[in-house]
Amino acid sequence: MAVLDWGALAGVTMLAFGGALGATGRGLRAGLAVQAEGMMILGVVGVAVLTGGDVLGAGFRSSVGLAFGLDPLSGFFLAVLALTAVPTLIFARDYLPGSHGARALAALTAAFLLSLVGVLAARDVIGFLGFWELMTLVPATAILVSRRDREVRSAVYAYLAITHLGGAGVWIALLALAYHGAIGDPAALAAAGAGAQTLVAVAALVGFGTKAGFIPLHAWLPRAHPVAPAHLSALMSGMMIKVALYGLIRVEFQWLGGTPQLLGLALLAIGLISSLGGVLWALVQHELKRLLAYHSIENVGIIALGLGASLLFAHAGNSTWAAIAFAAALLHVANHAIFKTLLFLGAGALQRATNSLDLDHLGGLLRRMPWTGGAFLIGCMAIAGLPPLNGFASEWLVLQSLLHVALHQPLGVALASGVALAGLAATAALALLCFAKVVGLVLLGQPRRAECEAAVDPPVGMVVGMSLLALMCIALGLLPGLVLPTLAGLAPGANGSVLARHAGLILPGTGSYLPLPLALALAALTAALIGLRGKRRAAPAPSWACGQPVVAELGWSSAGFTKSLRLVLEAVLRPRREIEVVQSGGMVQSVTYEGHVPSLLDTSVYEPTVRAGLRTAAVARRLQSGNVRTYAGYLLGLVIGLLVLVYAGVLG
Amino acid sequence: MNVAAGMVQVAGIALAPLLPGSIQTLKARLQGRRGPSVLQPYRTLWRLWHKSAVDPQGTGVIYRSAPPVVAACLLAALAIVPVAGRSGSFGLGNDALVLVGVLALARFVLAAASWDTGNGFALMACARELMISVFGEALLVLALLVAALPAHSTDLLAMSAAAAGGHIWSEPTHWCGLIAFVLVILVETGRQPIDNPDTHLELTMIHEGPLLEYAGRDLAFLQWVGAARHWVILVLGAELFLPHWGGFAVSVGQLALVVCLLCGALALIETEQAKMRILRVPALLGVGCAIALAGAGMWIGGIGV
Numbered sequence: 001m002a003v004l005d006w007g008a009l010a011g012v013t014m015l016a017f018g019g020a021l022g023a024t025g026r027g028l029r030a031g032l033a034v035q036a037e038g039m040m041i042l043g044v045v046g047v048a049v050l051t052g053g054d055v056l057g058a059g060f061r062s063s064v065g066l067a068f069g070l071d072p073l074s075g076f077f078l079a080v081l082a083l084t085a086v087p088t089l090i091f092a093r094d095y096l097p098g099s100h101g102a103r104a105l106a107a108l109t110a111a112f113l114l115s116l117v118g119v120l121a122a123r124d125v126i127g128f129l130g131f132w133e134l135m136t137l138v139p140a141t142a143i144l145v146s147r148r149d150r151e152v153r154s155a156v157y158a159y160l161a162i163t164h165l166g167g168a169g170v171w172i173a174l175l176a177l178a179y180h181g182a183i184g185d186p187a188a189l190a191a192a193g194a195g196a197q198t199l200v201a202v203a204a205l206v207g208f209g210t211k212a213g214f215i216p217l218h219a220w221l222p223r224a225h226p227v228a229p230a231h232l233s234a235l236m237s238g239m240m241i242k243v244a245l246y247g248l249i250r251v252e253f254q255w256l257g258g259t260p261q262l263l264g265l266a267l268l269a270i271g272l273i274s275s276l277g278g279v280l281w282a283l284v285q286h287e288l289k290r291l292l293a294y295h296s297i298e299n300v301g302i303i304a305l306g307l308g309a310s311l312l313f314a315h316a317g318n319s320t321w322a323a324i325a326f327a328a329a330l331l332h333v334a335n336h337a338i339f340k341t342l343l344f345l346g347a348g349a350l351q352r353a354t355n356s357l358d359l360d361h362l363g364g365l366l367r368r369m370p371w372t373g374g375a376f377l378i379g380c381m382a383i384a385g386l387p388p389l390n391g392f393a394s395e396w397l398v399l400q401s402l403l404h405v406a407l408h409q410p411l412g413v414a415l416a417s418g419v420a421l422a423g424l425a426a427t428a429a430l431a432l433l434c435f436a437k438v439v440g441l442v443l444l445g446q447p448r449r450a451e452c453e454a455a456v457d458p459p460v461g462m463v464v465g466m467s468l469l470a471l472m473c474i475a476l477g478l479l480p481g482l483v484l485p486t487l488a489g490l491a492p493g494a495n496g497s498v499l500a501r502h503a504g505l506i507l508p509g510t511g512s513y514l515p516l517p518l519a520l521a522l523a524a525l526t527a528a529l530i531g532l533r534g535k536r537r538a539a540p541a542p543s544w545a546c547g548q549p550v551v552a553e554l555g556w557s558s559a560g561f562t563k564s565l566r567l568v569l570e571a572v573l574r575p576r577r578e579i580e581v582v583q584s585g586g587m588v589q590s591v592t593y594e595g596h597v598p599s600l601l602d603t604s605v606y607e608p609t610v611r612a613g614l615r616t617a618a619v620a621r622r623l624q625s626g627n628v629r630t631y632a633g634y635l636l637g638l639v640i641g642l643l644v645l646v647y648a649g650v651l652g
Numbered sequence: 653m654n655v656a657a658g659m660v661q662v663a664g665i666a667l668a669p670l671l672p673g674s675i676q677t678l679k680a681r682l683q684g685r686r687g688p689s690v691l692q693p694y695r696t697l698w699r700l701w702h703k704s705a706v707d708p709q710g711t712g713v714i715y716r717s718a719p720p721v722v723a724a725c726l727l728a729a730l731a732i733v734p735v736a737g738r739s740g741s742f743g744l745g746n747d748a749l750v751l752v753g754v755l756a757l758a759r760f761v762l763a764a765a766s767w768d769t770g771n772g773f774a775l776m777a778c779a780r781e782l783m784i785s786v787f788g789e790a791l792l793v794l795a796l797l798v799a800a801l802p803a804h805s806t807d808l809l810a811m812s813a814a815a816a817g818g819h820i821w822s823e824p825t826h827w828c829g830l831i832a833f834v835l836v837i838l839v840e841t842g843r844q845p846i847d848n849p850d851t852h853l854e855l856t857m858i859h860e861g862p863l864l865e866y867a868g869r870d871l872a873f874l875q876w877v878g879a880a881r882h883w884v885i886l887v888l889g890a891e892l893f894l895p896h897w898g899g900f901a902v903s904v905g906q907l908a909l910v911v912c913l914l915c916g917a918l919a920l921i922e923t924e925q926a927k928m929r930i931l932r933v934p935a936l937l938g939v940g941c942a943i944a945l946a947g948a949g950m951w952i953g954g955i956g957v
Contacts, residue, residue, distance in 0.1 A: 414952045418948050432785075444712075514745050518754075525724035526717070555772075565779075
């Protein structure tokens, strides 16, 4: 154990040292390398704790006083953090130099990673809440260091405002837990009664849910994630929201002292709304990073569906499937962290090469940037949930979990999970539609601008970072069964060896998903068919446009490809169009068209709330007239009021 | 028996073009025309095999590799769908949701190929197909849920066994599942009233659109893929929702008969029904989802005859 203790210390020290070294400017690349090595050591420690099943350092305590330690659940999240952070840091080594505020960003990257590690390793309330707040504030600072225009300031303000309002739930939940002495001790909260349990459960759901990006508390996410520098967007979308899920799992699954059915149903509902809503608004975005940010909401929703199914099974006493559903959610945590990091890094590389992230301004980049394009393509296929990549493995598991809830549970619960099942199937198809669009507009077809024509692959470090992540997508996709039993062992109430270890996913009540044979079969069959097709005799020809010349202006756009879906779902999406026709002398001089799809919750919840808040503030401001006589009047009124209260015997 | 079942599954590669062929012939007869022979799809494949391919300007590796990849997906799907309650040991398992994933992969690859050509008609069709698939996939998964209820499993072998015999027909759930799956068949095979496979007008194409730029052996692969989709989805429907009982040989005979009847039913629907407005398709599929959910609810709630 001593080795692991020292390893964790060394990892954290190297992170801090790497940050300081990066801040010096000349040691920027060396500093990032040291950070990467530190994260690698921490990842190894995480894996060792996860597989060893032992506890490192302190245990959880309700008393005040900093304490740090790791248990298998923390170890899992730490390992995932390392898996995404190491390639990200390798990417940043070639991405950061030359960008605005590079030195500060290198230091802030280390601070951000340290705060993420701190949340995972904290074993007391003060440490947890302290690192939790740092985890929110450091990326906000980093965003403001890199860009300072009005749009960014407003995005950061919305991010801080919403995460702090919602984040109050985290404070309430954890302080209530500490008050009852229930941190790390589920029996204590159960003894405190149903009221305390409900308070903690709801407060944690709101608090951690805000930070994880559950709809309707998600509004900050698509604003803040796209404006950060690429490697920080990747860490925010890939890991920060996962650390929020770590907190949610800690409180709701480990410390609540019960498995309430209502909480399971609530998670199903939240998961369904988040996954469908996230992917729907992702579809109508035209900016790549904003689209990816909305997909984070979708994937957090899928994880919530898995967690909800797990709670429902646990409530019904079906410990095998409770463990499988829990493992499904955790596997999706890892998978989403990996492919979302890959996609955000890819977006950063594409932006560097073409100076644009507008989907309608890219195109033809697979051929011009084969390494970036290839890795990005793999990431797109993984997030679209296509076999044999990793996204499909975990989505298959979540689908199976929901389906088995419907098979084994009483009517009401079963129907709820049936609806969630249909919703998840539709989500998967929508994600496919969305990423078919992204792949088509970004990687395939003709370049839509001169910059795309001249684009080339970025420096080797960026390519290596993305390729590592793409390889992880493939490896986890082909061998998900190797990690599944370990993850199932983390489920509360799991009794040691729930599942046997196979390469594929061989589960009771399913027909088994065997990705490795499937991938081999698809590859062999494709090769055989290409051989069968023989030597290709192909005539070059223009694309068919009914005999008209093919012009780039008539190519399909992001909005065009989703038009039919927008029409079908007009009632939900409520697209807005503004058409302006300038006429003079009976002739149309110019037509300007602008169409966009605002987020339904922005227009129906957030905007009215903000308006009401501003109105209230305007009323309150009238009290502050600035006139001395008015304030004297207030004082007089206060004194008279107090005297009346004393006379009435209310005070003293 | 597994070897025999595996042989029937492999024979599906060769037999699949019979299905669209027979639908076309039956439809022509129903409409008072003589129509093409049942074997016409084979002749088309033969003709295409001896023609050269076409590479639209600016297309790359995705366009060229899509036909073999999509065909490989359908071959894998053929291996996953059991025949007569049995399946050869291909090592791919027989899970219903894996089948959904493999079909989705084929859809994605074809969509990517459409984007590679940048062809307006291909992409219009592709956008529509993907839009319909959003609702179609929810319906398909719900129909599979209904079929999984009696089997307590998503293993297609167990699901087929649970749907065997006569007593399942006294369950209203099974009837609901059947109705939902008929809609799945219409979506997945691209038949009227959802899509018109006979159309020659580019603006109305859905399934045919992405094939527009292909020629020669590439097109032959994709034509076969269309036929194989008929095979996969009709055999799946027969296994999960239509009557079968008895030993393997009897079941294979029944399967052949039922698939022929399904082809006849599709020809009849195609003769009777005009294509519906595309924006109304989601509502139809939504009704299907509601029926499937109601069926599942009846089973779980223990409501039977």
